[in-house]
Amino acid sequence: MKLLTxxxxxxxxxxxxxxxxxxPLHPKEAELEQVETDMNPxxxxxxxxRLDWEAMKTLTTELGLPNLPAETPSDEELATDGEPxxxxxxLHTLLMETSIQSGKLVCxxxxxxxxxxxxxxxxxxxxxxx
Amino acid sequence: xxxxxxxxxxxxxxxxxxxxxxxxxxxxLSSASESTFLKFRFPFTTPSPLVLExxxxxxxxxxxxxxxxxxxxxxxxxLALGTDANEHACRAAAHxxxxxxxxxxxxxxxxxxxxxxxxxxLATSLRQQNVDVLIFNPPYVPxxxxxxxxxxxxxxxxxxxxLLSLSYAGGHDGMETTNRLLADLPxxxxxxxxxxxxxxxxxxPEVVIAGILARPGGWRAKIVGSSGKTGGWEKLCVIRIWxx
Ligand SMILES: [Zn+2]
Numbered sequence: 001m002k003l004l005t006x007x008x009x010x011x012x013x014x015x016x017x018x019x020x021x022x023x024p025l026h027p028k029e030a031e032l033e034q035v036e037t038d039m040n041p042x043x044x045x046x047x048x049x050r051l052d053w054e055a056m057k058t059l060t061t062e063l064g065l066p067n068l069p070a071e072t073p074s075d076e077e078l079a080t081d082g083e084p085x086x087x088x089x090x091l092h093t094l095l096m097e098t099s100i101q102s103g104k105l106v107c108x109x110x111x112x113x114x115x116x117x118x119x120x121x122x123x124x125x126x127x128x129x130x
Numbered sequence: 131x132x133x134x135x136x137x138x139x140x141x142x143x144x145x146x147x148x149x150x151x152x153x154x155x156x157x158x159l160s161s162a163s164e165s166t167f168l169k170f171r172f173p174f175t176t177p178s179p180l181v182l183e184x185x186x187x188x189x190x191x192x193x194x195x196x197x198x199x200x201x202x203x204x205x206x207x208x209l210a211l212g213t214d215a216n217e218h219a220c221r222a223a224a225h226x227x228x229x230x231x232x233x234x235x236x237x238x239x240x241x242x243x244x245x246x247x248x249x250x251x252l253a254t255s256l257r258q259q260n261v262d263v264l265i266f267n268p269p270y271v272p273x274x275x276x277x278x279x280x281x282x283x284x285x286x287x288x289x290x291x292x293l294l295s296l297s298y299a300g301g302h303d304g305m306e307t308t309n310r311l312l313a314d315l316p317x318x319x320x321x322x323x324x325x326x327x328x329x330x331x332x333x334x335p336e337v338v339i340a341g342i343l344a345r346p347g348g349w350r351a352k353i354v355g356s357s358g359k360t361g362g363w364e365k366l367c368v369i370r371i372w373x374x
Contacts, residue, residue: 001248002246005246005248008209008211008245008257009256010257010258012251014254017317040206040207040240040243042206042207043178043207045207046176046207047209047243050177050178118221119246120217120220120224120247120249121246122248122249123249123255124251124279124280126280127279130251
């Protein structure tokens with residue numbers, strides 16, 4: 001699963017939903033994979049306001065990836081002379097091309113672990129936890 | 131006519147095969163009236179819309195919406211996610227969406243962006259109030275009991291038929307699963323969020339719509355697509371739910 005997707009996911013337990021500690025989920029024993037894809041500069045620009053920047057910084061740190069800038073990059077930082085800037089390319093690599101192939105995603109509130117296998121995360125809960 | 135995404139790789143022993151209901155969703159989403167509504171709802175100067183299909187199945191609907199994002203939403207910078215309780219469906223749907231998006235990019239112009247399909251119950255794994263467009267072709271067939279999400283059986287044939295039953299068996303009035311999703315909508319949809327839900331006649335769409343209109347918070351609901359007219363009755367319909 002792409003790192004971008006993690007920006008939109010949280011613990012599936014009802015009691016964790018409104019708890020700030022349940023987001024972002026924390027990768028554990030994560031095997032990463034890089035898959036090259038074409039860049040859509042417009043998408044990078046327009047998805048940025050939807051990212052929880054602090055959460056993305058936490059994720060990159062926990063995964064041992066290069067640090068993100070301290071603040072969300074501005075539109076001007078995404079392009080140089082009408083071409084995608086290095087910042088935009090780096091964001092594309094991080095969000096769209098880096099994915100968790102296997103491992104676990106741990107809730108910071110209830111500590112439940114969700115498995116990721118062959119790139120697919122499983123958020124089904126055992127019936128006693130729903 | 132926009133092309134229907136290829137699902138030739140999908141194993142229909144365990145995954146719902148695209149049928150009249152799926153095609154009604156495709157037709158509704160790409161209709162002139164709905165794409166006008168969606169373009170107005172998500173101007174291209176606003177942040178990328180998050181499009182979530184719940185119970186993604188073969189992926190044919192999400193693939194269609196992603197590939198034809200420009201036609202449907204007036205912009206190609208949408209992010210598509212899918213969920214399904216069936217892991218096989220998630221895998222197959224990811225294949226379908228990627229295939230359709232690649233095909234579209236090769237032959238026409240940019241398609242929307244596909245994120246992932248994740249295994250889960252409805253939209254319970256999504257952060258609150260983040261979904262802009264929710265699409266749901268629910269298990270809507272009235273059945274005596276509702277299958278549980280997990281099955282203990284080791285038998286391959288029984289496993290497959292259990293997975294298939296999840297895609298159609300809707301319990302009382304065929305509405306038990308749909309009602310859970312409807313109850314969650316205020317916490318799932320963003321402020322600008324809109325949901326498209328397929329219903330059959332036995333689900334009593336007019337009762338469902340009346341229930342939504344009676345909610346606090348200014349919710350609106352109406353039928354925006356229908357098919358299978360028999361003796362004056364619409365067999366299937368798509369309702370749109372939103373807050374103006
Ligand atoms: Zn939790």
